[in-house]
Amino acid sequence: MEGFISLTFFTVLGQTAAGMAILSAVFEPRNDQQRYPFWVIVSLALMVLGGIASVTHLGYFLHSLYTLTNPFSSPLSQEIYSVGLFGGLLFLSLFIRGLWLRILLALSGVLMVYVMSNVYTIETVTPWNSSITLVSFFTTAILIGAVFLFAVDTFKNKGNEEEILASLTGWKTIVIALAFVARIVLVPLQVIKASTPVNTTLLDSQLTLTGVAVVLGFFLIFRNALRELNQKETCSVPLFTRMVILCLILLAGELCGRFLFFSRYINFGM
Amino acid sequence: MIKNPAFYVNSELCTGCKCCVIACKDKHDLLDGVMWRRVIEYSGGEWLVTGNVFEQNVFAYYISISCNHCENPLCVKGCPTKAMQKDENGIVWVDQNRCVGCHYCEWNCPYGAPQYNEELGRMSKCDFCRDNLAKDEPPACVAACPSRALDFGGYEELQKKYGKHATIAPLPRPEMTTPHLIVEPNRHSKPQGSMAGTRGQLVSNPEEI
């Protein structure tokens, strides 16, 4: 498996952090009253976890500093720099306020996701080699970025069910829904792109099942919440819990999907 | 020291015995699972059964591949630490003092040359038996081949000696990395990109490489 699990966590968590920064800058650029904004802490935590995951992918991390020596040629070296840039700006965002920082942070997030997709878009690995990879990485960023921002709100509103319900009608829900639709459209495209004469059946079915599970889970919980919103029914499980589960389902779906994407690795006739 | 050393593989003579693979493993003490040279089989064809009588158009041949010390090595281009490098004689080699074992060279190489060494945690690959070349001796694989199917030399001299040959399946497009490799086709060889093999474009013996 060559450490595809670690890469799965690294890319998904890193893209989530970037997505949170991008969406924050787009929809709530001036919402910077707090010191140590909660979403920045969460985003930083994701970057740290992702960073640890990426290091476990290395066979010999003691030479890690050398990865900075080839940025003009190696997409991987470029990735390290872009991760450093974004992470550094994110860290600064804990202490420094200002629109310029927010915008810079968002742009560096976009750059980081782009450079990440560049790493995998190589001619030798056909299933990865298309613009679908780029679109898919951004979809993850936006989808799970929005999901985590939504989760941050939910945590802030813990105990206050009306606030949680109110936030369901906000921009985050719309973004999640749209990004989710994009994800569903991308899945079959990826399956077709990645088609090779070997191993397709297993991976195809895994992808399909994951997608079905995610859609079902999402649908059930979301529908439940909407009904509650319209006061048509109440549910025994607290709204807070259901929202958190919804977020986890979407995150799990992305992680599974990403892992299956990496598992498509095929090179030199293997 | 030869400039731009290259391998010549005669797929007409190669019987797929894998002596080259073993000789390399023995010389360099390679772990199980690490193969600096690999012998690939490309076979295909179909059977037509009419009652008790069969017709067929089966073909099969082998190509022995290690590292092609390419002119435009994608492994070198993509290596984040510059551990993978092309030395002044044209040999592509990995510096164990810089490698982090990220596998990116392995992903970038269309021929499967970089191999991960579990014990070291770093990548390893054919270095054209540089120590042998320095003593004017052939690489282990070339000296070993019982079918005399392998040869080596400077890429230009080798081209003059054997001529240029079209790339055969299941090798990748040579435009990707411009490999310094000359493969003499087997009389049943299929052109590059052929889907006639048992696994389409892919090698027929993945479990052996």
Place this chain on the structure above:
Amino acid sequence: MATKNTTQKKMDRRDFIKGSSLILSSMFLPFSIEILNPGEAPAAPAGGNGEITTFWNSCNVNCGSRCALRVHVQDGKIIQIETDNTGDDTYGLHQLRACPRGRSMRQRIYAEERIPYPLKRVGKRGEGKFERISWEQAYTELGQRLKKTIDEYGNEAVYLNYGTGALGSTMGKSWPPDATPVARLMNLAGGYLNHYSDYSTIQITIGMPYLYGGSWVDGNSLSDMENSKLAVFFGNNPSETRMSGCKCKTLQHARFTNNTRVIVVDPRYTDTIVSSGDEWIPILPGTDTALCAALAYVMITEDLVDISFIRRYTMGFDEESLPEGAEPGSSYKSYILGQGPDKTPKTPEWAAEITTIPVHRIQKLAREIALTKPCFICQGWGPQRTTNGENLSRAVGMLAVLTGNVGIAGGNTGAREASGQSLPMATFPTLENPVKTSVSCFNWFQAIEDHTWMTAETAGIKGRDRLIAPIKFIWNYASNCLTNQHGGINQMNPILQDEEKCETILVIDTTLTASARYADYLLPCCSNLEEHDWTADGDSNIAYVIFAEKCIEPLHESRGIYDICAGIAEQIGLKEEFTEGRTQYQWMEHLYDQSKKAVPDLPPTLEDAFKQGIYKKYFPENHIAYKAFRDDPEANPLDTASGKIEIYAPELAEYAKTWKLDKGQRITALPEHIDDPEGAQSPMQKKYPLQMVTYHYKQRTHSTYGNCSWLQEVSPQELWINPLDARARGIKHTQRVKVFNDRGVTYVEAKVTPRIIPGVVGLPEGAWHKPNKKGEDMNGCPNVLTRLQPTALAKGNPHHSTLIQVEKA
């Protein structure tokens, strides 16, 4: 040179202590041996960073050739194996480059399966419990047992089993039995029960001489193919069965000097076809007899036979040339045209149904063979390893006879190519066996259970008209042929385990094998890299001697077979006679002096010879079999009753009447096609629809090297199965499958490939038998599926006539 230690996977012995006993196990062993009182075993040297010394040595296994190894030793440990790099590789004095098996010698020498010290069975035979004993105790007890057996049952109760693990050695030779140090000892002690022929060739060795006479049918040298316009290989596969650098180069010389066209008739698209075959004609195994009959039909009906050759050199072709006493209608021509007793013309239509080869191809092939002169017709040893292989071998020979290709340059007899030139080096004198009796190499096991029914007519006994003693003592030196390489493993198990029947099984080997499970005494001998010796071999135009210098000390407590035999000889009072006062090395010096008389330009002394390593000689002339006979048949008759090629064999007509055969078995005077009860179109195929061939595989030499991880990596044990058969069973490439019939079960990975004919699967022989608790083999060992029924005439192993079924595991 890079340091050798860091990246290498550890090859040390994987022992662990269980209570006070030692468990010897590894992933390759079929069973674990529990040794009750291990003590300290002398360890192998760990090596170091000192000076590197290089020795010449050889690989001595039963591969059909012989290669040179250049062995690099550092601080008492072998660190690398290279090969012949002398000269400029010109053909005739070309390099004896080792094949992948010989190049894996390091893994074989330092394998975990090396036997560390003498072991004696405790508990029941086959249980796997042993105790460590001293060499002295081993010698004493074995001397006593040998004496007791001879006193009670006579010398014919002592059997030297077939074993070719040390085939190339001179002082340590393991086969033929009468060339071994064991034979010398037994001959001094009154003799032993011998066996004739070998698992590789028994049907053709016994069967084909009924056509050409003699005790072994000669063939042209392979290099003579350079003079042929066409070569047709029936199941001959030198690229997988003669893999040495010496013989590869000969094949290339034969094929490419004049670009001789080669057609290969084989159930598999072999590696020979990859590099040396212009066309593949797939065929069901064992049906070459039918194909050859149809080819003959076309040649006869289209007037393509060389009738003047037939008139002058053969007997039995037509009714006029039949010998006295032969029934009318029993000539070859009558058989082919359907004018004989079976009233079946052997038309291409008839043969197409049996062989699967289309009618048009049979017709064209017949014309090609007959009209392309000279034509090199040969067969490998796969086709004859079937139920009626004796007739098959003669049937292929008939093609050479009908077309007059015998005894001429570029022709051949239809047998396998000649084995090659040799230098007249002295061999270790083993004296003469007072016992003349022999069983076949395959039906020996029947003499364990009950020898009383075994006569010349019932069991092919030679040298006597019946066996006079059961087998009570087996010498099993360098042999895995008690089970793994013999056949019917599950059926052999109770025979070998019965301690009342065979009373002593002595296994002498370097390595723990499946056969070692049945040892009463298990003695470690050293490998040929651990002693001095030499080996002589050759090919079409080259002969050579490789002087093998001792590279490292014998591992653990292992000893050379010469010393082991001397030790036992001492116990039975024959030490002086056996050794003649010489050590092994002194014998070699003595034999070297004798060799120098026959080969004068050998190096001056034995020490010089070891330093030089290889001595080569070029033989420019190609060998032409029976040339003298062809040039003047009256002056140089063949060794047959009529002096001619006997298409109709009167002796076989006699045996057909007098021999007692199993149901379904037949002996025929002509090379007739006989339905195979366990082959193509047999009724048994309703239950077991696939025929299994157990071909020879490049991962191993039979079972030698079967424990080397490098070889397993590059050439894993796999079952070849055609995509049509695989798809019908839902089997995908590399999927694990269950292969079974009434005799046993084995599990192995499948290789789904169009390179094998539908209806046939290929499972290479030699995989190490590894039974689970249910007795099912987990390692793809085909001999759990083969039968113990010896063939009608040769009493040989019919292992390619085995029917099985395959399922997803």
